[in-house]
Amino acid sequence: MALYSTSVEYGLHCLLPLCSPDVHASSQELAEFQGVSPAYLAKLFTTLKRAGLVEALEGAGGGYRLARAPADISVLDVIEALEGDKPLFQCNEIRGNCAVFGGKPPGWASKGLCSIHAVMLEAEQQMRTVLAGHTLADLAARLESKAPKAFPREVTAWFDARRTGRARSAAATRRINPGEK
Amino acid sequence: MALYSTSVEYGLHCLLPLCSPDVHASSQELAEFQGVSPAYLAKLFTTLKRAGLVEALEGAGGGYRLARAPADISVLDVIEALEGDKPLFQCNEIRGNCAVFGGKPPGWASKGLCSIHAVMLEAEQQMRTVLAGHTLADLAARLESKAPKAFPREVTAWFDARRTGRARSAAATRRINPGEK
DNA sequence: TTTAACTCGGAATATTTTTATCCGAGTTAA
DNA sequence: TTAACTCGGATAAAAATATTCCGAGTTAAA
Numbered sequence: 001m002a003l004y005s006t007s008v009e010y011g012l013h014c015l016l017p018l019c020s021p022d023v024h025a026s027s028q029e030l031a032e033f034q035g036v037s038p039a040y041l042a043k044l045f046t047t048l049k050r051a052g053l054v055e056a057l058e059g060a061g062g063g064y065r066l067a068r069a070p071a072d073i074s075v076l077d078v079i080e081a082l083e084g085d086k087p088l089f090q091c092n093e094i095r096g097n098c099a100v101f102g103g104k105p106p107g108w109a110s111k112g113l114c115s116i117h118a119v120m121l122e123a124e125q126q127m128r129t130v131l132a133g134h135t136l137a138d139l140a141a142r143l144e145s146k147a148p149k150a151f152p153r154e155v156t157a158w159f160d161a162r163r164t165g166r167a168r169s170a171a172a173t174r175r176i177n178p179g180e181k
Numbered sequence: 182m183a184l185y186s187t188s189v190e191y192g193l194h195c196l197l198p199l200c201s202p203d204v205h206a207s208s209q210e211l212a213e214f215q216g217v218s219p220a221y222l223a224k225l226f227t228t229l230k231r232a233g234l235v236e237a238l239e240g241a242g243g244g245y246r247l248a249r250a251p252a253d254i255s256v257l258d259v260i261e262a263l264e265g266d267k268p269l270f271q272c273n274e275i276r277g278n279c280a281v282f283g284g285k286p287p288g289w290a291s292k293g294l295c296s297i298h299a300v301m302l303e304a305e306q307q308m309r310t311v312l313a314g315h316t317l318a319d320l321a322a323r324l325e326s327k328a329p330k331a332f333p334r335e336v337t338a339w340f341d342a343r344r345t346g347r348a349r350s351a352a353a354t355r356r357i358n359p360g361e362k
Numbered sequence: 363t364t365t366a367a368c369t370c371g372g373a374a375t376a377t378t379t380t381t382a383t384c385c386g387a388g389t390t391a392a
Numbered sequence: 393t394t395a396a397c398t399c400g401g402a403t404a405a406a407a408a409t410a411t412t413c414c415g416a417g418t419t420a421a422a
Contacts, residue, residue: 001379002271003184004301005409012297013275026369035278039412046371059419060368075300088308090183094194097216100332100339108327115323116193119256120185123311127269130304142296146289151281158281182408186380207398220383227400240390241397 007082010036011044012139015078017155018054019070019140026063029162044082051081061163070137076128078136088127089120188263191217192225193320196235196247196259198336200321205238205246210343225263232262242344251318257309259317269308270301 014030017023027045031038045064048054053073054064066073091114096105113121144152195211198204208226212219226245229235234254235245247254272295277286294302325333 002267003269006271006273007410008270009273009275009297028369033280034275035280036275037411040410042370043372043411049370056370057419058369058417060366061420062369062418064370075297086183088184089189090187092187092190094190094215094217099214099216099343100335108329111327115320116190116256119312119315119320123308126307126311127304130307131300134300139296139300146292146296148289154281188380209398218382221381223399224382224401230399237399238390239388239398241395242391243389243398245399 004079004083007044008079010034010041011048011078011082012075012136014041014044015048015054015066015073015136016140016143017159018064018066019136020152020156023159024057024063024065025159029063029159032162033158048078048081051077053077053081066136070140071135073136074132075134075136075139076131079131087120088124089117091117091120185260185264188225189260191215191222192229192259192263193256193317195222195225196229196254196317197321197324198340199235199245199247200251200317201333201337204340205244206340207244210244210340213343214339229259229262232258234258234262247317251321252316254317255313256315256317256320257312260312268301269305270298272298272301 013034014027014036017025017030017033025033027042028038030045031041045054045056049056049064052067055067057063057065093110093114095114096110098105098109101109194215195208195217198206198211198214206214208223209219211226212222226235226237230237230245234248236248238244238246274291274295276295277291279286279290282290
């Protein structure tokens with residue numbers, strides 16, 4: 001459907017709320033905030049942690065926070081963490097298979113870069129330059145400049161309510177129906 | 182494994198021999214020449230034909246030839262024909278899901294382009310510019326400049342031998358073992 | 363101090379996409 | 393007229409992706 005899978009979209013969107021200083025949130029909270037599958041996002045954050053982009057705080061009230069400053073995490077970093085540094089094109093050295101060589105390609109045939117591969121590498125380089133040139137801080141700033149002044153406060157309020165709301169309803173459940181799983 | 186599948190690699194390599202003027206070859210021949218799966222390549226050429234890049238000559242001794250001059254077929258044309266004009270990134274407008282909107286995103290949230298999408302489009306544009314800037318004629322010329330002077334003749338000879346060889350062995354088979362399929 | 367819920371983490375599953383294969387319909391050259 | 397060779401689409405295996413689920417450990421609260 002697209003060259004980059006939805007993991008990238010989910011990951012980038014859900015990293016944005018973590019760009020405010022001293023913010024941490026669980027993958028569950030982030031998924032609800034952005035309206036994506038919580039179980040899937042949990043898996044993605046596992047990957048992001050392994051790649052060193054986020055740090056995990058365990059236990060109740062824990063969650064994830066950025067491992068580096070938002071200005072030090074590029075869009076390309078996130079993509080490579082989630083998709084695994086895929087090249088645009090993989091060259092299988094087909095040029096050496098040419099039937100006129102009879103299984104033993106001469107030196108000139110495998111010398112240097114395959115012409116097709118070279119074009120692809122050039123295109124990939126251009127693409128990566130753009131992706132490496134934008135950081136999470138840029139994205140967060142652009143979002144904030146679009147939104148009304150009150151928006152950041154509303155976001156903070158949502159996360160706060162989400163946490164206390166859970167605690168409250170959990171307590172209620174416990175009171176009413178102690179054995180329920 | 183890579184963003185562009187092997188179809189692109191197969192397709193580009195197998196279109197190169199068709200760049201010489203007045204050349205046509207069957208998908209079977211091209212596959213043998215480049216050492217790739219014949220049945221799969223046949224399917225790819227069906228796609229290339231539907232996209233208008235090649236023309237088919239049916240019947241015995243038929244095959245494919247380029248529908249346009251090699252200088253008028255860009256690498257991007259081939260990619261889009263085989264991969265179907267996939268965007269680098271598909272935006273599912275996740276920004277509108279944000280929980281603080283409660284299902285009804287305000288105007289500012291969906292106005293203009295999603296910031297993440299914008300970065301991706303910029304990267305894609307750079308990539309496409311490079312891919313659109315190289316044509317089959319360029320690739321063929323670069324290959325020819327690398328190869329010894331005799332190479333084009335050897336290629337022609339291989340295709341000729343391949344055809345007469347087939348006819349000969351088919352005739353021999355017919356003489357020796359008439360009922361064999 | 364005890365409890366209980368909440369967190370991450372990885373294993374297991376379902377679905378889609380890619381890759382590869384096969385055989386039939388039609389055409390051409392002999 | 394024949395017979396082989398061509399394309400073309402329908403079919404099948406393999407891989408990658410998207411999604412879900414449950415267990416181990418930690419933390420905050422009771």
